Amino acid sequence: MRQTFGQIVTALVSIARRHRTLATHLIYAGIAASALSLAYLARFEFDPTVLLTRSFAGTLALLIVIRLVVNHLFKLGMGQWRYVGNRDFVRLLAAKTVGSIVFLALTWSVGVLYAVPRSVVLLEWVFCGYGTVAVWVLYRLLFERSQARQAGSRTRALIVGAGEGGELLVSQMMRSRIGYVPVGLVDDNPLKWGTSVHGVPVYGGSDEIGELVARLGADEIVIGIPSAQADDLRRIVQHCEATELPLKILPGIDEVLNGTATLSQVRDVRIEDLLGRAPIRLELPELAQQLAGKSVLVTGAAGSIGSELVRQLALHRPRCLILLDQAETGLYYLELELLRAAPEFEVVTVVGSVTNPDTVARVIERHRPDRVFHAAAYKHVPLMETNPDEAVRTNVLGTYLIADAAARGGAEAFILVSTDKAVRPANVMGATKQMAERVVLHMQAKYPCCSFGAVRFGNVLGSNGSVIPTFRRQLEQGEPLTVTDEGATRYFMTIPEAVQLILQASLLKDLRGHVAMLDMGEPVRIIDLARDLLRLSGRPYRPGRNVVFTGLRPGEKLHEQLVGPEELVVRTPLERVFLVQMTNGYAKLPRGLVEALSLDDLCGVERYVLNGLREPALEKHAAS
DSSP states (O other): OOHHHHHHHHHHHHHHHTTTHHHHHHHHHHHHHHHHHHHHHHTTTTOOGGSHHHHHHHHHHHHHHHHHHHHHHTOOOGGGGGGHHHHHHHHHHHHHHHHHHHIIIIIIISSSSSOOOHHHHHHHHHHHHHHHHHHHHHHHHHHHHHHTTTTGGGGEEEEEOOSSHHHHHHHHHHHHHSSSSEEEOOSSSSGGOOOEEEEEEEEEGGHHHHHHHHHTOSEEEEOOOOTTHHHHHHHHHHHHHHHHHHHHOOOOOOHHHHOOGGGGGGGOOOOOGSSSSOOOOOOOTTTTHHHHTTTEEETTTHHHHHHHHHHHHHHHHSEEEEEEOOHHHHHHHHHHHHHHTTTTEEEEEEEEOOHHHHHHHHHHHHHHHHHEOOOOOOOOOHHHHHHHHHHIIIIIHHHHHHHHHHHHHSSSEEEEEGGGGGGGOOOOHHHHHHHHHHHHHHHHHTTTEEEEEEEEEEOETTTSSSSHHHHHHHHTOOOOOOSSTTTEEEEEEEEEHHHHHHHHTOGGGGGGTEEEEEEOOOOOOHHHHHHHHHHTTTOOOOTTTEEEEEEOOOOSSSOOSSTTEEEEEEEETTTEEEEESSSSTTTOHHHHHHHHHHHTTTHHHHHHHHHHHOOOOGHHHHHO
């Protein structure tokens, strides 16, 4: 019997959806007829003879026409009945009120038909409104019941969060034909325990996730708290760790609050969500104005930072983008991406090295860039320890060549992409980046007409060769995650954050002759990242088995710093962007080093870079 009823329900919903317009008119006409009949019966002491008069028949015909026309004007069709919300009920109230006013005017004031008692008009307005709401709710229940018959092939989801985001997820899961079926919610607010969201119960707090997964037979956990901070997400992930179920999240609190978020926005929890601070979002409304009609050169354009920098610059429509890099394959695909996104956009690709004076001179002379973003550099610490000459050639000489040529070519601004490893460097890579900063600031005194500055930030999550891609590759290959030291910490930011900082810093008027720095919050332990990544992949943390400690590599620090002891941090108009001022003649370069740079004397520059530092890790290079 239950199966037969379910089949009838499914058939009714299917017929109504196939003949939607006709069904809608018939249903609304039936509601109007029922409401007017009930109103007359209530008014005349339930005397059925009042419904058999000619005047009632004419009045009913007029009311049905009015209701159908007004419903059409207010768009009360069947198409969205399963999505009804507060706005739909407001439109329903308006439509029924307007219809009743028109009905009263035509039957009483104008006198087209026999005057209908005002009490009947009022009662019909009430009955018609409640009747329409009842039909909407019934249709939604029937539709959800028909969809529930397919739930066996859908993912059973336990939802974390019973607020706005959780309500939205439950609502859309119950209305969708495929995908998810909500089996329960958890929320850390005790006041919500024992309640329900669209009929789905709220069982308890996030510490009960493991027990509820087993009891409800959940296949997946979805976090519906788009406003959750990193600490809260990390705690929830820890509770989910033992379940070994896939974990997804609904991002975007703005979309949830304005009602535009959808089930399709649910995605896997990423390590970036667990950074330990809120993501940096910098608005750049004035950047498009400053780039209008300008030519922009990006070196290292095919790299992780360079390519994202190019993409965000392209959104602000400069006149021309010049992309310079040695990596021809990455450059080729980046050019194709830009041309597909904006075919009218002028893109110039140059395969070459910033260490080649002829290439640099040709690019600057031919394209005369107004702004230069210098992201070309060698960055891997252990590799540069064994290749100090190449690190010096690219990071120091390359910076000098491109900065000097840009200023001579009339560039308005030159921005160097730097790193926190330039602060009190303990390795060749950091020493060369510190010297690159000094070269750029030295150029400010040499070419005052051009604005020179550097942008310093920490490790970039997801960049080529960084810790997260390395961890993910190890997970895919079934290898243990390698961590250098249990106490090692780093400052982290995402690639978009890094690029936004670069672009925002380029707009600062006070950047001339300074280094810009982002307040990156507290440093993050590498071991915590490894644990989080294991949890997100549904694997427990087992030291010595799936996590091994390898010891610090040559040149690596246990902790990084964003500011050195000889530097002062100065606030800017931007809340989390600061300027670093030097207190020891930082921008002045020794005469011998300037001459070595001008002559492209690699040995001379390398001698100054390595011997000029007193960190123990560099003594072997100084001796050589």
